[in-house]
Amino acid sequence: MLTVVAVCVGLVGLLYSLYTWLIPAAVQYNSWLALLWHDVIVEKTLNALTSSTRPQRLLRAVQRKATKGDPQSVISAIDYFCRNSEWAMNVGDEKGPILDSVVCEVSPATALELGTYCGYSSVRIARLLPVGTKLITLEFHPDYACIARQVIQHAGLEDKIFLVEGASGDLIPKMADMFGISTFDFVFLDHWKDRYLPDLKLLEECQLLRKGSVLLADNVICPGTPDYLEYVRNSPRYESRYFQSHLEYTKVEDGLEKSVFLG
Numbered sequence: 660m661l662t663v664v665a666v667c668v669g670l671v672g673l674l675y676s677l678y679t680w681l682i683p684a685a686v687q688y689n690s691w692l693a694l695l696w697h698d699v700i701v702e703k704t705l706n707a708l709t710s711s712t713r714p715q716r717l718l719r720a721v722q723r724k725a726t727k728g729d730p731q732s733v734i735s736a737i738d739y740f741c742r743n744s745e746w747a748m749n750v751g752d753e754k755g756p757i758l759d760s761v762v763c764e765v766s767p768a769t770a771l772e773l774g775t776y777c778g779y780s781s782v783r784i785a786r787l788l789p790v791g792t793k794l795i796t797l798e799f800h801p802d803y804a805c806i807a808r809q810v811i812q813h814a815g816l817e818d819k820i821f822l823v824e825g826a827s828g829d830l831i832p833k834m835a836d837m838f839g840i841s842t843f844d845f846v847f848l849d850h851w852k853d854r855y856l857p858d859l860k861l862l863e864e865c866q867l868l869r870k871g872s873v874l875l876a877d878n879v880i881c882p883g884t885p886d887y888l889e890y891v892r893n894s895p896r897y898e899s900r901y902f903q904s905h906l907e908y909t910k911v912e913d914g915l916e917k918s919v920f921l922g
């Protein structure tokens with residue numbers, strides 16, 4: 660009997676170490692394995708075990724740990740959750756400071772984000788915008804939009820962020836009518852990677868870019884946006900620069916591409 664109990668305890672210990680330490684450490688350096696582990700296996704398992712979704716768990720972490728009306732504490736609470744509990748596809752705490760520095764450098768009067776998810780990068784961007792500037796952020800998944808609204812509200816930034824629900828391809832042509840925007844000073848691309856190039860071309864067609872508009876694209880290496888990179892790096896209409904970093908909360912190479920529209 661004692662042997663059976665010892666074997667069971669040993670097995671539970673082994674499984675626990677595998678789940679919390681060995682597998683996460685082993686997948687840190689491989690993009691495919693990291694995404695498979697964090698974004699498929701862990702997420703689906705925890706969803707089934709807790710009858711909740713990852714964005715709902717992330718929101719609870721914000722509500723528990725972050726101070727209302729304090730954007731920095733919301734950012735820190737999400738980063739803490741993602742480093743210690745569950746990975747999530749926010750731009751994260753390593754690429755985040757690069758995003759911050761570009762937003763500060765541009766100091767945009769008009770700003771657009773493609774891909775809100777839970778609102779992490781919206782909060783990051785909006786907290787740095789000049790007085791009077793509003794960030795327009797687009798999200799087509801209604802459940803993510805619902806969580807993002809609550810995260811944004813917790814950060815006290817609901818007056819600085821317009822979250823619009825819908826697909827970027829449908830909404831970009833409506834920006835002028837919906838918001839009276841003529842051009843964007845700053846665009847952050849962080850939605851599905853196969854939409855970066857078509858949406859950039861749509862922004863051009865709709866004349867929403869002016870000479871000097873700055874585009875910042877996340878995940879250009881992992882999962883990767885080869886057609887977008889090829890376009891902005893070779894077109895005479897853009898001056899482009901790569902900022903090397905890592906996929907959020909891992910050691911896999913990833914980076915941001917900053918491209919200035921030359922007109």
Ligand SMILES: C[S@@+](CC[C@H](N)C(=O)[O-])C[C@H]1O[C@@H](n2cnc3c(N)ncnc32)[C@H](O)[C@@H]1O
Nearest residue numbers: 749750774776779780798799826827849850851
């Ligand atoms: C990588 S996540 C965004 C992460 C977020 N920018 C952050 O750093 O906190 C990508 C998001 O884009 C949304 N999305 C993907 N394609 C879209 C599209 N064409 N239009 C609107 N939202 C889109 C997805 O539902 C997902 O929530």
